[in-house]
Amino acid sequence: xxxxxxxxxxxxxxxxxPAAPTVAVPLAVLRLTAVGALLLAGIALxxxxxRIPAGAVRRWCRWIVGAAGVRVRIAGSAVPGGGLLLVANHxxxxxVPLLAAVRPARMLAKxxxxxxxxxxxxxxxxxxxxxxxxxxxxxxDTVAALATTLRGGAAVxxxxxxxxxxxxxQGRFRRAVFQAALDAGVPVxxxxxxxxxxxxxxxxxxxxxxxxxxxxxxxxxxxxxxxVAEVEVRDALPPGRHTDRRALSLAAQREAVPVRADGHxx
Numbered sequence: 186x187x188x189x190x191x192x193x194x195x196x197x198x199x200x201x202x203p204a205a206p207t208v209a210v211p212l213a214v215l216r217l218t219a220v221g222a223l224l225l226a227g228i229a230l231x232x233x234x235x236r237i238p239a240g241a242v243r244r245w246c247r248w249i250v251g252a253a254g255v256r257v258r259i260a261g262s263a264v265p266g267g268g269l270l271l272v273a274n275h276x277x278x279x280x281v282p283l284l285a286a287v288r289p290a291r292m293l294a295k296x297x298x299x300x301x302x303x304x305x306x307x308x309x310x311x312x313x314x315x316x317x318x319x320x321x322x323x324x325x326d327t328v329a330a331l332a333t334t335l336r337g338g339a340a341v342x343x344x345x346x347x348x349x350x351x352x353x354x355q356g357r358f359r360r361a362v363f364q365a366a367l368d369a370g371v372p373v374x375x376x377x378x379x380x381x382x383x384x385x386x387x388x389x390x391x392x393x394x395x396x397x398x399x400x401x402x403x404x405x406x407x408x409x410x411x412x413v414a415e416v417e418v419r420d421a422l423p424p425g426r427h428t429d430r431r432a433l434s435l436a437a438q439r440e441a442v443p444v445r446a447d448g449h450x451x
Contacts (some may be wrong), residue, residue, distance in 0.1 A: 193346075193348040193349065193351075193354075193356060193394060193395070194354070195349070195350050195351040195395055196394060196395035196396070196397075197397045197401070198395075200351035200389060200392060200394060200395075201351060201389045201390065201405075202389050202390065203390070203405070204388070204390035204405060204406075204408060204410065206410045206411070207409060208254065208407075208408055208409070208410050212254075213254075213408045216252060216253055216254045216407040217253075217403060217404070217407045220252045220253050220403075223245065223248055223249050223252055224249070226245075228307060231307065231311055234312075239288070239289050242285065243285070243286045243289065246283070246285040246286040247282070247286045250279055250282050250283060250286070250414060253279070253403075253406050253407055254406065254407055254410070254412065255279060255380075255406065255409075255412045255414050256413045257286065257413075257416065258413060258414065258415050258416065259286060259287060259416040259418065260415075260416070260417055260418070261416075261417045261419060262418050262419060262420045262421065263418075264287060264418060264421070265372055265374070265421055267371070268334075268336060268337065268338050268339060268340070268369055268371035269288070269335070269340040269341070269371055269372055269373075269374050269421075270331075270335060270340075270343065270362065270363070270366040270372070270374065271284060271287065271288060271290050271340055271341065271342040271343070272342075272343050272344070272345050272358070272375055272376065272437050272441060273342075273375070273376040273377070273378050273441055274344070274346060274350070274355055274377065274378055274441050274442055275344035275346050275348065275349045275350065275378075276349055276351065276352045276391060276393070277391040277392055277393045277402070277406075278393050278399065278402065279406070280344065280349075280378055281342075283378060283414055283416050284342045284376060286416070287374075287376055287416060287418055290339070290342035291312045291314055291339055291340070291341050291342070292312075292313050292314070292341075292342050292343075293315075293316055293331070293341060293342065293343045293362065294308065294313050294314070294315055295315070295316060296316060296317040298313070298315065314330065314334065314341065327361070328361060328362070328364050328368070329365075331362060331365035331369075332364075332366075332368040332369040333369075335365060335366065336369045336370075336371075341362075341365075343362045345359050345434065345437070345438075346358060346359070347359050349392065349393050349394050350392075350394065351389050351392040352380060352387060352388075352389055352391075352392055353387065353389065355442055357438065358434045358435075358437060358441075360431055360434045361430070363430040363433040363434045363437065364430045366424070366433065367428075367429075367430060367433065370424045371424060372421040372423050372424055373421065373422040373433060373437050374419075374421045374422075375419040375421075375422065375437045375440035375441040376416060376418055376419065376441060377416070377417040377419060377441050377442070378414065378415070378417075379415040380392075380413070380415070381413045381415060382411060382413075383410065383411035388412050388413075390406060390409045390412060391405075391406050391409075391414070419440040419441065420440070422436055422437060422440075
């Protein structure tokens with residue numbers, strides 16, 4: 186197993202419940218078409234890079250999630266400007282545009298994506314930072330690159346669990362990326378993501394776990410009715426409050442991990 190990719194026990198068969206109720210097939214197809222059109226529009230505008238206003242990027246990300254049939258609710262604390270490590274729990278591919286809707290940021294992604302045809306080049310051009318999860322010796326260079334980016338005033342978005350989970354369970358936050366925030370002297374912004382169904386109960390249909398395929402996940406989300414993505418921006422952890430990466434990662438995890446109705450962390 187890769188040292189960078191903890192294995193989540195969640196699987197589509199064991200953890201993901203089919204969405205109920207569902208929408209008609211033509212509507213699901215229309216949703217996927219709309220998602221595709223928005224993605225193509227984003228790709229066309231990619232050469233403009235940082236000249237695109239942050240507000241426009243946030244709206245575009247919300248539109249992508251909404252086009253898939255998922256309502257978006259973002260609430261919580263204000264997000265500071267300047268260098269910022271943005272961290273969240275990880276459930277779905279929807280988490281990426283949801284986190285960017287909070288604040289546009291450079292994503293940290295696995296190095297394998299850099300080698301994907303077309304998508305890899307687009308990701309690199311879009312400012313994605315890559316991490317080689319199979320080479321432990323690359324850790325210091327990765328942390329140094331992240332710290333340099335943060336010192337430059339950019340936001341970096343990371344899912345420290347290292348894998349997607351179904352939402353009913355979650356992994357622990359890996360500590361390495363928090364060292365970059367400490368070295369750069371920037372705040373850490375925890376974000377809590379949850380998905381709800383028609384009656385406000387937890388929805389697992391958006392979960393993208395195990396051997397699930399992207400196509401199957403896309404169709405499951407587009408076919409679902411009444412799914413709501415709840416994004417709660419927690420208070421930022423200012424630099425200096427936690428002096429080591431273990432304490433900082435634990436504090437961020439306590440803020441980002443969803444809490445059950447009985448008040449206990451899931």
